Amino acid sequence: MHLTRYPRAYAAVLLALSLVALAPAPAHAEKRYIVVTAVEPKGGANVAKEPFPTTPLPEGGGFQLKPPNAEGRWEVAVYVFDPRQIFVNEGDEVTLEFVGINGASHPITIGGYDKSFELKRGQSTRVTFAADKPGTFPIVCATHHPTMVAEMIVAAKK
Template identity: 40%
Template sequence: MRGIAALCVGLPLVVGIIAVSSACSAEVRDFYIKTVHIDGTTSTKGDADHKAEPFPTAPMPEGGGLVLSKPDEAGKWRMRAFAFEPAQLVVKAGEPIRLHFVGIQGMSHSIHVKGEGVDERFTLTRGNMHTLELTPEKAGVIEIECYDHKPSMRGEIVVLAQ
């Protein structure tokens, strides 16, 4: 690796533009974005570890991303929120990145990645991976959204100026 570094910084450009340009190009950063859900469970009756919690009466927003399950016969109820993990990435403009979307929880996700230089839609199912390579050229935000689990299943790539 020292030889490549020497080519990048010390030798005249005449040494070899092809070798220098390929050896000095930015390394691709890999990110693994998982589809997950966060579950919270409790009971209207309580137990030795938790006080009783009343079932909420306010409706959840539409879209399938936030799910409230009514109490069962024993009074147990559940709250579920779908999310991307991580939900935010920070990269520099001009930095090549590789996004690996991994279907872990949730049977299917209709995902849209949109922003400067990218507009891709795909469906991701559990146990599968979809890879997207891009090099954001301008500062800004690239949005990631799952149309099946709005409003909670959103993410973003924050692109910083160089």
């Protein structure tokens, strides 16, 4: 079929091709690189200045409350990810660089994106994937529950 014999069909094809050519690539699709550290903010005091708390912290390996040592110093800490919320856009190519700072080992999963790995202190684990599903996805350390949980929020394409 010669399109020039069918001007309407020819025009329709040209219009379709020009629309494809003009359709912008998703404006917000980007390569994202985000460092996520495994850290343990810590505080402490001496019983001479502050009494050891009598109310226990919630259950879970992420909470650390160390009773006074021989010198009377006690400490409190939680294991967390920094940052705890990660915002990306659907379609982004996301690289999360996990770095182990505190804690010997963290068994980590990224829910919904089928990623599991062990992060060790002094090492980094790089995870790269296409953020092809919008929603809120948990990043969880199985050892330091429930404090060592982050959220990856993938904003839906508009």
